[in-house]
Amino acid sequence: MVSSITSGSSKQRRRSTIQSFFIWLTLGLLIRWVLIEPRWIPSGSMLPTLQIRDRIMVEKLRVRLHQPLPLNSIVIFRPPLALIKMGYDPSAALIKRIVGRPGDEIEIKNGQFWRNGRLVEEPWSSVKINYSMSQITVPEGTVMAMGDNRNASLDSHLWGPLPMENIIGTAVWCYWPLTRFGPTQ
CATH class of the missing domain: 1.20.5 (Single alpha-helices involved in coiled-coils or other helix-helix interfaces)
Structure with missing residues (x-):
C-alpha cells in the first residue's frame, strides 16, 4: 500500500x-x-559603434506595434528585394542606423551627410564619406538605413530606401563583451 x-x-x-x-x-x-532577442554583429559596417562579434539585445515590440522609430535608431532587418536579387539570403539579418524617415530629403555631397538641406553632425563617425549620393526624398513606408562605417557599408545609398515591413527590431543593448556593456545608441 x-x-x-x-x-x-x-x-x-x-x-x-x-x-x-x-x-x-x-x-x-x-x-x-x-519582445526581445539576442543577436551578434557579423561585419564591420557599424564600426565604431558596434564591433565585429559584439552581442546585442534587439527590442521587437515597438516594430510589432507599428510605432515610429526615431532617427538614429539602430535597426535589424531582413534584406530588401534589391539585395535578395543580388544573391543575399532572404533569411539573413542586417544592421544599420536609420538616417532618414518618410518625407526627409537625404543627400551626400562633399563627403558629408545632409538631411532636409542641413548638414548632419554624426558623432559616431569621424571619417569623411568617400562617395556622393544625389538627393532623394524618402518615400512613405520606408526609411533610409546606413551603416556608421559609411565607406564600408552596403546600405541605402546603394540599394535605396528600406521598407518598414523588413525591420525586425531595434538594437538597444550591448551585453558582450563586458567592456562594451551598455546601451547601443
Missing part, C-alpha cells in the same frame, strides 16, 4: 515538473518571439 502512494506521488511530481518546464519554455519562446 505504501509503495502505490509513493508511486502516485512520484508520478504527480514528475508530471508537475514536465508541465512547469513546458510553461517556462513557452514563456521564454514567446518573450523571444515578441
Whole structure:
C-alpha cells in the first residue's frame, strides 16, 4: 500500500515538473518571439559603434506595434528585394542606423551627410564619406538605413530606401563583451 502512494506521488511530481518546464519554455519562446532577442554583429559596417562579434539585445515590440522609430535608431532587418536579387539570403539579418524617415530629403555631397538641406553632425563617425549620393526624398513606408562605417557599408545609398515591413527590431543593448556593456545608441 505504501509503495502505490509513493508511486502516485512520484508520478504527480514528475508530471508537475514536465508541465512547469513546458510553461517556462513557452514563456521564454514567446518573450523571444515578441519582445526581445539576442543577436551578434557579423561585419564591420557599424564600426565604431558596434564591433565585429559584439552581442546585442534587439527590442521587437515597438516594430510589432507599428510605432515610429526615431532617427538614429539602430535597426535589424531582413534584406530588401534589391539585395535578395543580388544573391543575399532572404533569411539573413542586417544592421544599420536609420538616417532618414518618410518625407526627409537625404543627400551626400562633399563627403558629408545632409538631411532636409542641413548638414548632419554624426558623432559616431569621424571619417569623411568617400562617395556622393544625389538627393532623394524618402518615400512613405520606408526609411533610409546606413551603416556608421559609411565607406564600408552596403546600405541605402546603394540599394535605396528600406521598407518598414523588413525591420525586425531595434538594437538597444550591448551585453558582450563586458567592456562594451551598455546601451547601443
